[in-house]
Amino acid sequence: MFAGLTGWHLLIILAVILLLFGAPKLPALAKSIGQSMRIFKGEVDELKKDGKDGKSDQATDGTPTNTTTQNTAVQNTAAQSTPAPTPVDPSTESNPKS
Template sequence: MPGIWQILLILAIVLLIFGAARLPALAKSLGQSARVFRGEIKQMKEESTKDGAAPSTTASSTAAEQPGPATPPAAPSSDATDPKP
């Protein structure tokens, strides 16, 4: 984890590059972008729970293409297992 001096050095370099006048606008833009991103994530989660958490389209299409499990052979009838007298 960076120490306090490394953080101060990075902040000083950012201040020199962007200038003091542009920093509030840069911070506001960054905050708005983060807010929009969180809103989109929340909306995606709500849609997935609304749809019943359906599996992704790739998983459902591959499951439909794969054949189901083979049916086991029928159990022998009771006549075949009983010894004849």
């Protein structure tokens, strides 16, 4: 993704960031980004841990983990309850096209 960036590109990007945010705001911006990344990593680790525990809990509960059969049954009944349109022969159509 960033393979084509050279040192000059990075300097230009840093200069633009400095101009946009100003020198006094950069430390606060870096601190905020660091805190956000730390929170994000913690949440990802927690989800990974919960995902592993959740899979083993579902397997021991005896509850079905795959609901596609239930969804398919609902879709089939919905498809059966709506009538199919009847085909119309264009030669017997009552409205002639102008």
